[in-house]
Each structure stands twice: as structure tokens, then as C-alpha cells.
Amino acid sequence: MEKNSIETDKKFMRFAIEEARRALKEQEVPIGAVVVCGDRVIGRGHNLVETLCDATAHAEMQAITAAATTLGGKYLKGCTLYVTVEPCIMCAGALAWSQIDRVVYGAADPKRGYSTVQGRIFHPKTVVESGVLQEECEALMRDFFKGLR
16 A cells, blocks of 8 residues: 555544544444545544434444435445444445445454454445554553443
């Protein structure tokens, strides 16, 4: 990957981390997401599962909905989702239906991440990248769950 591309991914992952910190302030699992089109954030979201009493109110779902509203359509072609933690199978399915071009995540989720499921989940043309600002994303999750114990 080009240095410019790595720096761009880090830049937008920092926006997702800001969203994760918003979730943390609301006593939600600290996961944040942004959808970027071109060089512009067109959708943001953080976990709202507890706030909305809705198991589907994941950060990715919030960001997808906001981005689709901004674009005025359901497809996110030409867009990238940046999310602090590997998407679950529900979110991966929604991203597949949106036909998003790229998904970039920070921390892996070995228990509930989409990669725990066999077979293709994302749209065949979707590119997935992992490990962007991984340590910072992992620290948010680790500290949150350590505080619950």
C-alpha cells in the first residue's frame, strides 16, 4: 500500500475513533464508524445499542444509514467504511447489500467478527483491510471491558 494511502486510512480511522469515544461517554461499547466518499466523511455512527434498546444499532449500521441519506440512495459505491472493530456478520451483510467499495477496520473481533463465518459475506468487489491504528482500537475495547469487571 502507498504511504499516502496509509496516511489517509489513519486520518479517517481517527474520525472513527472519535465516534468510538462518543459511544464510551454514553456507556456504550466503544465502536465507531465513518463512511468516506472521495475525501469527505458522509456518514458517522457509534454504537447506540443500549441507548436505543436495539440490538441492530451498531456503529456501522448508523454510519451506513447516514451515508445513504447523504447520497440519496442505498448503494455506497465509491465509498470506504472505517470502523474501529471488525464488523459482525449482521453489519458485514448490510455492507454487502450497500455494495461499498472498501472496508477498513482497526481491531479484529475473534469471537463475533465476520471472519469467524465460512464463505463470502461482502460484495465480491469489496476490498477489506485490517489493522489500521489497531493498538488504539484494541485499547478502547480492552479498557471498556476491564472497567466492567
